[in-house]
Amino acid sequence: MITNVRAITSYDLSGIPTGMTERHEDWRVPINAPHVLIAGASGSGKSTTGRSILARICQLDVVLILLDPKRVEYALFRRRAAEFAVEPSEVVECLLRVDAEMNKRYAEMERASVTSWQHLEKVPLPILIAVEELAEFTPMARDTDAKAVSLLLNRFARLGRGAGIFMLASVQYPEAQTVSSQLRANMGYIICHRVRTKIESDVVFGPGAASLGIDAAALPASPAGLALIRDAHGFVRRVRADYFSEEDIGDIVDRCLHLGKLDLGGSSESG
Ligand SMILES: Nc1ncnc2c1ncn2[C@@H]1O[C@H](COP(=O)(O)OP(=O)(O)O)[C@@H](O)[C@H]1O
Numbered sequence: 001m002i003t004n005v006r007a008i009t010s011y012d013l014s015g016i017p018t019g020m021t022e023r024h025e026d027w028r029v030p031i032n033a034p035h036v037l038i039a040g041a042s043g044s045g046k047s048t049t050g051r052s053i054l055a056r057i058c059q060l061d062v063v064l065i066l067l068d069p070k071r072v073e074y075a076l077f078r079r080r081a082a083e084f085a086v087e088p089s090e091v092v093e094c095l096l097r098v099d100a101e102m103n104k105r106y107a108e109m110e111r112a113s114v115t116s117w118q119h120l121e122k123v124p125l126p127i128l129i130a131v132e133e134l135a136e137f138t139p140m141a142r143d144t145d146a147k148a149v150s151l152l153l154n155r156f157a158r159l160g161r162g163a164g165i166f167m168l169a170s171v172q173y174p175e176a177q178t179v180s181s182q183l184r185a186n187m188g189y190i191i192c193h194r195v196r197t198k199i200e201s202d203v204v205f206g207p208g209a210a211s212l213g214i215d216a217a218a219l220p221a222s223p224a225g226l227a228l229i230r231d232a233h234g235f236v237r238r239v240r241a242d243y244f245s246e247e248d249i250g251d252i253v254d255r256c257l258h259l260g261k262l263d264l265g266g267s268s269e270s271g
Pocket residue numbers: 040041042043044045046047048049224225226240241242243
């Protein structure tokens with residue numbers, strides 16, 4: 001039974017109900033910001049926050065592309081996903097299909113002389129690419145497939161928005177070796193859970209932020225899952241995601257299997 005969750009009332013991607021702020025206001029995540037990064041140390045609450053966002057998104061007519069190198073956290077949503085990929089080679093193939101879809105959308109937009117996917121006569125479904133651990137796909141990766149994934153993710157970060165393609169990615173620590181500066185520059189909304197040091201926090205909030213009190217290393221471990229966000233007005237708030245159990249997610253997925261249907265030409269069962 002889901003008791004702690006507010007209802008989604010619209011298809012507005014600019015405010016996905018995700019949890020609460022410390023002032024007991026609704027915390028809504030703009031998933032089209034254009035891309036969302038969830039940072040935080042191991043055990044700080046990244047997967048829980050990602051699951052909360054996905055649990056709400058999967059109730060909307062949004063295509064889900066799930067990249068889960070750990071095979072666990074996002075696998076709960078697998079039946080609802082258009083694509084679910086684990087190994088870097090699978091992920092490359094899957095993202096190339098999404099890339100073909102993006103190119104198709106841009107070609108249609110060009111033919112129709114419009115600049116946004118939302119202005120096409122037949123508006124295509126928005127696509128959310130959720131990456132459970134960005135560190136598996138770094139620009140420095142030795143594995144050529146992992147490196148190719150990193151390049152493709154950069155491409156969606158730059159070009160996805162205009163075609164209705166958005167990203168939700170989590171990472172322990174968004175240092176330059178893991179998150180390229182280009183990717184980072186396009187992550188318009190960052191959710192920062194507890195990190196290990198002030199230095200790590202400053203990587204997220206800017207040099208000197210921690211000394212001004214904006215310090216994700218100072219977040220208490222209890223209650224679990226606290227995070228800092230900077231809202232559209234530049235205010236920093238403490239937030240906490242709603243908790244969805246595996247059972248809750250199973251129930252939601254069962255109800256939402258008809259949503260987000262888009263055939264990208266691959267097989268949705270990839271293992
Ligand atoms: N928002 C939350 N509400 C309740 N419990 C949470 C929340 N966030 C995290 N937790 C607890 O903390 C544990 C670790 O969180 P998790 O999301 O797995 O962290 P990470 O993915 O960063 O390693 C979860 O299993 C859960 O028990």
